[in-house]
Amino acid sequence: MGSALAAAFVEAGYPTTIWNRTPGKADELVARGAVLVPFVADALRASSLIVVCLSDAASVEDVLGPHRDELDSRTLVNLTSGTSDEARGISKWAGDYVDGAIMAIPEVIGRPEAFLLFSGSAEAYARHRESLGRLGTTTFFGEDVGLASLYDVALLGVMWGTLNSFLHGAALLGAAGVDAAEFAPFANQWVSSVTGFVNAYADQIDRGVYPAEDASLETHLATMKYLVRESSAAEVNTEWPARIQAMTERAIRAGHAGASYASLIEVFRSRA
Structure with missing residues (x-):
């Protein structure tokens, strides 16, 4: 460099x-x-x-x-x-x-x-x-003076989270004989769609209110369980989706039932 x-x-x-x-x-x-x-x-x-x-x-x-x-x-x-x-x-x-x-x-x-x-x-x-x-x-x-470094690691976290999700998905589909190159265009299309949530969720985070305008935490949780089960059945590592499921369950227990996915910010703000 x-x-x-x-x-x-x-x-x-x-x-x-x-x-x-x-x-x-x-x-x-x-x-x-x-x-x-x-x-x-x-x-x-x-x-x-x-x-x-x-x-x-x-x-x-x-x-x-x-x-x-x-x-x-x-x-x-x-x-x-x-x-x-x-x-x-x-x-x-x-x-x-x-x-x-x-x-x-x-x-x-x-x-x-x-x-x-x-x-x-x-x-x-x-x-x-x-x-x-x-x-x-x-x-x-x-x-x-510390803001550039904070933005750096925050953006890298977005990168790793996105790439981890792609790698996990590629492993899951790969177990069914699907090449990663075949999966990649669908992953890119979906990532582009997901970016639409960022601005909406950012506004909710800044206001401190999390209306479920797209889907509630319970709806997300139900499909997270399918991802964990499919991964387990395919003998693909479940740590990544299981951690997301556990954090969502924690947010619901903390009182965010019926809230949007953005309410997980409160889990991230708390100490593990």
């Missing part, structure tokens, strides 16, 4: 200085016009905009911590994955700091379909917005 970010700046015509823990990995970027320096401090002195993408927050502190003085009068944009607390921790010593999250794979960096999330110093983001826009479509969430 770090190479993809640097390549996007190079391709956009920005003078780009790079440092990497393994210098040999930068050979292609150097051939394309980037300047490789041997020491972190040299990289930090080279520009008013510093973009870092490492394995985790601890690596960011290990690499940049000893050079905090070099960050004076510079903007640090950290695109390393991490938690909101880790972002807030780095912001305490990084000065002019913007935290970011990349919702894309390296191959699409530099194109509009790559979207990046930012939070932190509004002034710093505004100053470098054009440069950061060379990486993809950007969104700024405000001065709460």
Whole structure:
């Protein structure tokens, strides 16, 4: 990912200085016009905009911590994955700091379909917005430096939930001899239909009321049981649908009988 970010700046015509823990990995970027320096401090002195993408927050502190003085009068944009607390921790010593999250794979960096999330110093983001826009479509969430990281993990949760459901469905149909490629277009069509519930449920969540305008929890629960039974009969792992069934039953016991599926938000808000 770090190479993809640097390549996007190079391709956009920005003078780009790079440092990497393994210098040999930068050979292609150097051939394309980037300047490789041997020491972190040299990289930090080279520009008013510093973009870092490492394995985790601890690596960011290990690499940049000893050079905090070099960050004076510079903007640090950290695109390393991490938690909101880790972002807030780095912001305490990084000065002019913007935290970011990349919702894309390296191959699409530099194109509009790559979207990046930012939070932190509004002034710093505004100053470098054009440069950061060379990486993809950007969104700024405000001065709460942890928001980009929170959006990151929340969106990844949506991705994993969707993919887990597809994988479980593919396993279930696969037990009946149906290829995943045959199932995929129907899964995509259904995912597109399900997105229509998101805005309606978001409004219910924000209002704190959950009218069953489409189906009640009891209706959902009845068909969840069929999914668990079909999975068991096909000798497909039942953990995923059984967990959903258990959470729905818990919501009903908590007083949400007759409510919409959105009422499960109250289960998610409570400690397990």
